[in-house]
Amino acid sequence: MRFDPAEFDKPEHGESDHMPTAAPRRGGRRLAVIVAAAAAVLVVAGAAGAVAFMGGGPDKPVSSDTALGASSAPSGAAAADPEGLSGLGAGPSTSASTSASGKPGATATKGSSNTNTGPGAPPITAAAGKKWTTSFSEEFDGTSLNTSKLSPCFDWNTGDCTSTFNDGREHYQPSQVVVSGGTAKLIAAPLSPAYKTSACQNGACTYKAGLLSTARPNANAGTKYLYAFTYGYVESRFKFPATQGFFTAFWMLPTDTSYNYKTELDILEELGDDPSTMYMTYHYNNREDNFAANSGKHNNGKCASKDYSKDFVRMGVDWEPDHIAWYIDGVECARFTNASVIEKGPMQLILHMMVDNNWQRRWNVGLTDPTLTRQLEVDYIRVYQQTTA
Numbered sequence: 001m002r003f004d005p006a007e008f009d010k011p012e013h014g015e016s017d018h019m020p021t022a023a024p025r026r027g028g029r030r031l032a033v034i035v036a037a038a039a040a041v042l043v044v045a046g047a048a049g050a051v052a053f054m055g056g057g058p059d060k061p062v063s064s065d066t067a068l069g070a071s072s073a074p075s076g077a078a079a080a081d082p083e084g085l086s087g088l089g090a091g092p093s094t095s096a097s098t099s100a101s102g103k104p105g106a107t108a109t110k111g112s113s114n115t116n117t118g119p120g121a122p123p124i125t126a127a128a129g130k131k132w133t134t135s136f137s138e139e140f141d142g143t144s145l146n147t148s149k150l151s152p153c154f155d156w157n158t159g160d161c162t163s164t165f166n167d168g169r170e171h172y173q174p175s176q177v178v179v180s181g182g183t184a185k186l187i188a189a190p191l192s193p194a195y196k197t198s199a200c201q202n203g204a205c206t207y208k209a210g211l212l213s214t215a216r217p218n219a220n221a222g223t224k225y226l227y228a229f230t231y232g233y234v235e236s237r238f239k240f241p242a243t244q245g246f247f248t249a250f251w252m253l254p255t256d257t258s259y260n261y262k263t264e265l266d267i268l269e270e271l272g273d274d275p276s277t278m279y280m281t282y283h284y285n286n287r288e289d290n291f292a293a294n295s296g297k298h299n300n301g302k303c304a305s306k307d308y309s310k311d312f313v314r315m316g317v318d319w320e321p322d323h324i325a326w327y328i329d330g331v332e333c334a335r336f337t338n339a340s341v342i343e344k345g346p347m348q349l350i351l352h353m354m355v356d357n358n359w360q361r362r363w364n365v366g367l368t369d370p371t372l373t374r375q376l377e378v379d380y381i382r383v384y385q386q387t388t389a
Helices: 029-039 096-101 357-360
Strands: 042-046 048-051 132-137 170-172 177-180 182-196 206-208 209-214 232-239 246-254 264-271 278-283 291-295 315-320 323-328 331-336 347-355 374-389
Touching: 029 374, 048 374, 170 182, 170 347, 177 209, 177 246, 232 246, 232 347, 246 357, 264 315, 291 331, 347 374
Parallel strands: 170 206
Antiparallel strands: 042 048, 132 374, 177 182, 182 206, 182 374, 209 347, 232 315, 232 374, 246 264, 246 347, 264 278, 278 291, 315 323, 323 331
16 A cells, blocks of 8 residues: 555555546545554454555655656767657667567567567466466567557446546547557657546646557447456566656456456556656455555565666566465565455456556646656567466
8 A cells, every 4th residue: 555644635556546436436444544554564464364564655756867857768868869759669679688688488589680489488387287378468569559459448438449537637549559660659648639528637638648458449349358367477568758747557457347346456556757666556345455565765575676667677467366476577576365355357457658647646746847758668468377287
């Protein structure tokens, strides 16, 4: 759970950052959990497993190297490209660190030769008598989005492919998903004239942005989901912008056609002003309770606190009947083991970038330059499941 003990009206992690306004909100237990966690980090252990309520309360200053307009490009390129957009629409980085390792799971470096022999295994040993099998893979090797696998929108039961949420500035539009050079670029750019809707900040969306999901564009048209799964290891490799006001989210929701989401699994939430803090959260019990970990200055996970925006980063989660474990670049960062509250039904995937949402504004790290354009560059999205060996 992400909170500041001195200010209880700050949004709980995941409450209002990207969930629809019509979804159930956290209720009476919220204040009690916050007050208890403000005094200490609590670990609740029981026969069914342990639930760790990871405390903390980042004070969220804007550091000099992540201030508005800072680029993730090397210092020598910063002056020539102050907004970090010289590579907009290009493929993955071909820096030494990326080229040396290549696309994880591939035998060739994607982005240099643009060849790929397919996904490899996740960084986890399969259970006895089991093996990892690829259940879903989108490598973005074409010139347009494969809409049989991924949709460029998420429908909040409105029938509008370009619906908005989170009281931010962005309006999701298919045109903002560009596939080229072996990656998908989810581009957030100023929108004029603004798109009028009560779902956006002050009733107007002043940004257009890109989104990827495994839900169909229109919930009222046939089968709702392009892909959904129960248990497995999910991973995406992407490069996010270290710019204040831009927010990267990679998450999962149950496939509930009534939109009554009782759980939510956040593989990653990242505020652009602080690229060292990677938030990993599981919401359960009608999203009133949380298990949360992060890699930031109040690190309560096992992964390093460093600037993850400098190159592509691999974010993964292993969702199994008895645990949920989060991974950064193949290293386990946190683990939740209360099997009684782990989601048991199929879930869907969502990956996108938000602009100036209500979480950011309450932490005083909202957008201050409304002319900026930024992109979230995605190398792949993969799902593996354990099958009989």
